[in-house]
Amino acid sequence: MSALSCEHVLALHDLTVQDINLVLDTARSFKEINERPIKKLPTLRGRTVINFFLESSTRTRTSFEIAAKRLSADAVNMSGSTSATVKGESLVDTAQTLDAMDCDLIVIRHKYAGSPYILTQNMRAHVINGGDGKHQHPTQALLDLYTIREQFGSVEGLNVGIVGDIVHSRVVGSLAEGLIMLGARVTFIAPPTLLPMAPEALGVAGGTAIRCTSDLDAVLPELDVLYMLRIQLERIEKAPIPSLREYAQLFGVNAVRMARMKPDAIIMHPGPVNRGVELTSEAIDTAKNLLLYQVNAGVAVRMALMYLLLGGDADGAVA
Ligand code: NCD
Numbered sequence: 482m483s484a485l486s487c488e489h490v491l492a493l494h495d496l497t498v499q500d501i502n503l504v505l506d507t508a509r510s511f512k513e514i515n516e517r518p519i520k521k522l523p524t525l526r527g528r529t530v531i532n533f534f535l536e537s538s539t540r541t542r543t544s545f546e547i548a549a550k551r552l553s554a555d556a557v558n559m560s561g562s563t564s565a566t567v568k569g570e571s572l573v574d575t576a577q578t579l580d581a582m583d584c585d586l587i588v589i590r591h592k593y594a595g596s597p598y599i600l601t602q603n604m605r606a607h608v609i610n611g612g613d614g615k616h617q618h619p620t621q622a623l624l625d626l627y628t629i630r631e632q633f634g635s636v637e638g639l640n641v642g643i644v645g646d647i648v649h650s651r652v653v654g655s656l657a658e659g660l661i662m663l664g665a666r667v668t669f670i671a672p673p674t675l676l677p678m679a680p681e682a683l684g685v686a687g688g689t690a691i692r693c694t695s696d697l698d699a700v701l702p703e704l705d706v707l708y709m710l711r712i713q714l715e716r717i718e719k720a721p722i723p724s725l726r727e728y729a730q731l732f733g734v735n736a737v738r739m740a741r742m743k744p745d746a747i748i749m750h751p752g753p754v755n756r757g758v759e760l761t762s763e764a765i766d767t768a769k770n771l772l773l774y775q776v777n778a779g780v781a782v783r784m785a786l787m788y789l790l791l792g793g794d795a796d797g798a799v800a
Pocket of ligand 1: 540752753
């Protein structure tokens, strides 16, 4: 039985505000453990976690693997090229096969939106979505919310600008929901071709409206968080922007734009960065940029989510 109100985390909105806060509070305890020389807890000893990644990934897959191992679970990694999907096996058959091996939790990354749901219908294990197509990436949003909350003490009332490839980004699908649930104000900033026609369709029930603009410079001085997205070259079908060079000039963060930000504003990016496109090298190396803090927090947040889904202690206490 999960200590959260859901058995699976396929989308950020599967969680309640209370669940989100419980995950973030629990992650804080795990982050402390991750700073110790011996970073291992017996919490998930005897549990089997499968990382099933059918799309490329460096940080998310490694982060889930490290998280499972730090909690003493048996972590098994499967990738596209080594799984029977390359022999034509359907996702349903793969799911039933893995289910027959009695695993406790599975993390899936897949190029098709909705794939994690298919696992929930064909397996008894808890399912975590590690990114499905252009749809959702809930653990990225949780680690981003963790980073913002630690930096500012609370997410409520902050002005968050999400810049770039909004329409192709699964990170936005989850992050915008989480920010609105926790009371932030969200502005999407992108060329008109990369802005959604109906931002309210992101499905945040009862949330405040999301503002959209194509003028980064006009809103920059108001923002507490400048969240930069990677242009999803692999998912873009036509040519929504004339060139990456022009995009970088209009929407990239450089020294001039950094000087116009609020003094305590931060820059975030889910990675991987297209260096010189969304961020110049100066913007990557500045202390304002919390990219590596996000990566570090990601391990603790994923430990928290696995721990809570597998039954953890609902008051957030960690052994
Ligand atoms: C993101 C993803 O894969 O959706 N990366 C990540 O998980 N850290 C963002 C991206 O690829 O741009």
